[in-house]
Amino acid sequence: MTPWQRLLAVALALACSACSGLSALQREQAARVALDARSQQIDCDGPDACARPSPLLELGARANAESAPGAPRHYALLLEYGQDAMLARLDMIRGATRTIDLQTYIFDEDDAGHLFLDELVAAARRGVRVRLLVDQLSALREVDTLAALSATHANFEMRIYNPLLGRARINYPMYALAAACCWRRLNQRMHSKLLLVDGSVAVTGGRNYQDDYYDWNPTFNFRDRDVLVAGPETVEMAANFDAFWDARLSVPVEQLSDVGRRLLRQGAPALPHQPFDDPHRVEAISRNADDADLVRTRLADAAIPVGTVEFIGDLPSKHRSDRERAREAVLASPGLKSLIESARHEVLLQTPYLVLSPPARELFARLQQRDEPPRIIVSTNSLAATDSFITYALSYKYKRRYLRDYGFQMHEYKPFPEDAPFDLDATGAVGISWNTDGTVNIVEPLRDESAAGRSRRNLPLERENAALRYAGVGVNRRVPLQRAGMRVGLHAKSMVVDGRVGVVGTHNFDPRGDNYNTESAVIIEDPVFAQALADSIRRDIAPANAWAIARRDKPPVFSGLAYSMGKLSEHLPVFDFWPTRYATSYEFQPGPDCPEPLPPSDPGFRACYQPVGDFPEVNLGWRSLLTRIFTAFGAGLSPIL
Known part of the structure; x- marks a missing residue:
């Protein structure tokens, strides 16, 4: 037996010994210990549990x-x-x-x-x-x-x-x-x-x-x-x-x-509580x-x-071994897909992890086959902003399909958005104080790094991806950037259909949500609510906060060959190493001739946008190589991402 085999055997033995379950008697005894220790004291003598006005x-x-x-x-x-x-x-x-x-x-x-x-x-x-x-x-x-x-x-x-x-x-x-x-x-x-x-x-x-x-x-x-x-x-x-x-x-x-x-x-034990950071x-x-x-x-x-609000939520029987009973408990995915299919003019979709399941791909392909297909505007993460670079690698692999076959207008969130809804002073990244004249002082605070790092000692808890929880090689760490600062990653899951229906929920519109995770969403058919939600998503895709994704400039020679080879390589489950991708990121360049942002389909798009590369803001290195490796070999992971 090799040293690695011995180490694996020891690890598995320890795991097995540690995970041996309690007997029925032990469970009953443990429950009794907990029950006997529970306080019965009520700290309130007044009505309504001494609740504060809410x-x-x-x-x-x-x-x-x-x-x-x-x-x-x-x-x-x-x-x-x-x-x-x-x-x-x-x-x-x-x-x-x-x-x-x-x-x-x-x-x-x-x-x-x-x-x-x-x-x-x-x-x-x-x-x-x-x-x-x-x-x-x-x-x-x-x-x-x-x-x-x-x-x-x-x-x-x-x-x-x-x-x-x-x-x-x-x-x-x-x-x-x-x-x-x-x-x-x-x-x-x-x-x-x-x-x-x-x-x-x-x-x-x-x-x-x-x-x-x-x-x-x-x-x-x-x-x-x-x-x-x-x-x-x-x-x-x-x-x-x-x-x-x-x-x-x-x-x-x-x-x-x-x-x-x-x-x-x-x-x-008493409830442990370390001092707040x-x-x-x-x-x-x-x-x-x-x-x-x-x-x-x-x-x-x-x-x-x-008026009417609809809550759709999967049931826990989605996780039954009986597949027929499990399918009956899947409510969120069919409800959301039905909403998308009802679109006549526009679908505004926001998801942090743009990896589509086969039924979703078929749905968007059908929409594009209509005589007048609806606009599909997608807000998602860039590689620089995402907390899951493997998921991004799969999204990167299929950008040609998203843009050309499904007609997506894609916008990728920047890691340092200029107009995002977050409270900078609350983050602790800077110290903020106000002067009597209304001006603000911003300084780097003195932080206790040991205290600030206490809650980061076990990184996998951060991830919403069960399959890759302990995948190693740093896949649970964000990519290094070219500059320092408090970065922001998109995590909102929302949709607006035809400016009349707004959806906010937990579903990432991905294969995990369809097949593995239980999900839920709130659907509100109201134009005022839908407009408020649409305004919020459009703020996220504004040039100050996101890069536009569009077809890269065609090469001067053999452009047809490059496109065909890229398309062929994309359809391969492995060995997708074709070096030139169909799309890249663009930065809006405002000016007298470019007063407003334009969609990539507009003839004036290239006069107003400058290409900034496939992975803007990323400190290119081995992570860039890993992204391309997972693009080439990671298609089999898409059902669990």
């Missing part, structure tokens, strides 16, 4: 009061800024009087994660029933934290979705074992996201519970989007959450082997959440009154 929850009461049979009333609020998304969640949690149901893919132990945990536990202690459901692969990092939460309070329950090997947390050898024995189940993840308070107001969209989604990361933040919905459709959202909560794959955290053993050996920022958002007037003027007053 302008956002008031929207729910107002919408239900204004609704009538056959004539529902809803209020919808787009949450574009990370700090607004956090403020809305804190307002809702502090205003809860009866129930809080929270479902998410990633729940980290950084400042944002610990702040939300503090708020959820505080709500439970004042008498609110709290249910927290998290997918296993991106649940909280520490077993001690999970053990403490299992025993924190009688009003607080936590479950883990689809726990591979019967554990809450798995390491690399366990992951390798799970990949070898249970590949399909490994990829079946709960990507659905929902915060529902008192059954009347809900938030769903792209955001997880991690600094990166709330403008709290000094080096990288997601440009994301949620929608808050108040009104009777929250009944459907509640039913969807209950289906997941009651599903066979949702396991109480204390019944998992690693958490259960911790409880049996050492009892229930930036306590001043936490105090500031906490004060704002207590300011009802601020929440009302900044958020509640901006809510749009709409």
Whole structure:
């Protein structure tokens, strides 16, 4: 046996010993330890669980009061800024009087994660029933934290979705074992996201519970989007959450082997909580959440009154082994595809990961075969902005197909957008102070790098890609850039059809969402809401924030041969090493003759746009080579990206 084989055998042996499950008796004993440790004390003597006035929850009461049979009333609020998304969640949690149901893919132990945990536990202690459901692969990092939460309070329950090997947390050898024995189940993840308070107001969209989604990361933040919905459709959202909560794959955290053993050996620990990396920022958002007037003027007053709202959400039975029953539980993908197919004039599509499933490719091909096909405008990530360069490599491979066969007008998000909805001062990337005359001071802050790096010690938790969680060779790290700065990556998943229907949800419009992940979305047919969402996406594709993607200039000789060879190479599942790609990135050059941006189909496009290369802003090196390698050999990965 070679040294590598011995090392593998030892790793697998350790993995197997570590993942051996609890007996029925041990599960019962662990559950008893947690149950006995749970506090019964309620910190509130007043009515309504001592909830603070919540302008956002008031929207729910107002919408239900204004609704009538056959004539529902809803209020919808787009949450574009990370700090607004956090403020809305804190307002809702502090205003809860009866129930809080929270479902998410990633729940980290950084400042944002610990702040939300503090708020959820505080709500439970004042008498609110709290249910927290998290997918296993991106649940909280520490077993001690999970053990403490299992025993924190009688009003607080936590479950883990689809726990591979019967554990809450798995390491690399366990992951390798799970990949070898249970590949399909490994990829079946709960990507659905929902915060529902008192059954009347809900938030769903792209955001997880991690600094990166709330403008709290000094080096990288997601440009994301949620929608808050108040009104009777929250009944459907509640039913969807209950289906997941009651599903066979949702396991109480204390019944998992690693958490259960911790409880049996050492009892229930106190809830661990390291000091916040930036306590001043936490105090500031906490004060704002207590300011009802601020929440009302900044958020509640901006809510749009709409009529019918439709929530479509996959069911957990999508992950059943019975394929026929599983297909019946797939609701999000067919609903979104039906909307796209209904388009007559324009589809405005925003996805961070542009890898299309075969049914999606067929759909867009059919649209282009119409006598008057609709415009398909796509907002997605550039290589410089993405957090998944393998996914980008596949998108890069098929750009000719997207542009020529499907008629896409593509725009790729820049890593340093000039007009993006994020709060620079909240990121901690710079220090901002205001002078009495209204001018601003911007300085580089002094940061405790050891503290700032605490929440980055285990990078794979950041990823929303189960299959490549431990893929190595730096695939979970963003590409190096030519200049430093706080970069932004697109993570919003939204769509507007014909300026009449707006969609915000969790679906990346990709094969994972079709086949593996559970997904959900809110569909609102209202011209005012659709226009607000369209304006937001168009802001993201403006020249200040995105590069236009278009056919590169034809070579002076053998242009037909170059095109044919590139097309042939693109269709090969491997060996796609043709050096010249069909498309490249363009930067708008405004001037007297170019006052406004133009689509690539406009005859004046090339006079107003300058090519800036296939991977602008990227510090070309081995990552560029890896991108081309995955372009050549990665087509087989597309179903799981």
